[in-house]
Amino acid sequence: MGKRYTELSDKHIQFIREQKLFFVGTATADSRVNLSPKGMDSFKVLRPARVAWLNVTGSGNETAAHVRIAPRMTIMFCAFVGAPLILRLYGNARVVHPGDADWPDLFGKFRPLPGARQIFDLDVDLVQTSCGMAVPFFDYAGEREQLSDWAADQGEAGIRRYWHDKNQLSIDGLPTYIVEKSG
Numbered sequence: 001m002g003k004r005y006t007e008l009s010d011k012h013i014q015f016i017r018e019q020k021l022f023f024v025g026t027a028t029a030d031s032r033v034n035l036s037p038k039g040m041d042s043f044k045v046l047r048p049a050r051v052a053w054l055n056v057t058g059s060g061n062e063t064a065a066h067v068r069i070a071p072r073m074t075i076m077f078c079a080f081v082g083a084p085l086i087l088r089l090y091g092n093a094r095v096v097h098p099g100d101a102d103w104p105d106l107f108g109k110f111r112p113l114p115g116a117r118q119i120f121d122l123d124v125d126l127v128q129t130s131c132g133m134a135v136p137f138f139d140y141a142g143e144r145e146q147l148s149d150w151a152a153d154q155g156e157a158g159i160r161r162y163w164h165d166k167n168q169l170s171i172d173g174l175p176t177y178i179v180e181k182s183g
Contacts, residue, residue, distance in 0.1 A: 065170035099183030115151030
């Protein structure tokens with residue numbers, strides 16, 4: 001059934017490349033647990049024990065607030081087609097904002113997405129696989145373009161206003177530093 005590894009194998013990396021969806025979990029010691037679905041070709045394996053994902057502007061900014069205080073992060077992939085598998089990555093993450101010195105290098109590893117606001121850089125200390133036999137089959141019908149279209153319509157100034165108005169605090173009132181750290 002479940003197996004543990006210290007880093008991603010070539011087989012794991014290939015599985016990740018084939019997935020259209022992943023989930024990110026974070027929390028501080030006393031905040032609500034945040035679990036977010038992610039997609040949009042926003043995930044990269046940088047090396048077998050280091051991954052990154054490009055975060056775009058959304059309604060909340062919980063992950064940034066949590067990682068600042070408690071860098072623990074779990075990323076989960078599920079097979080919705082083919083052989084069953086659940087792949088979890090555990091580790092400590094850091095948030096990289098557009099104003100940070102290493103943003104250009106990390107951002108260059110991704111296809112640019114409208115509304116990009118952070119990159120989460122995860123040092124993986126545990127890779128865990130489990131059977132996934134209870135995960136149902138789903139057919140991939142395509143990407144939703146609404147968020148990218150909305151961000152493109154906002155333009156850079158509109159996105160920054162949105163960050164100022166909606167993304168500076170988590171739902172528990174924790175600061176995200178999105179405005180201060182984004183140049």
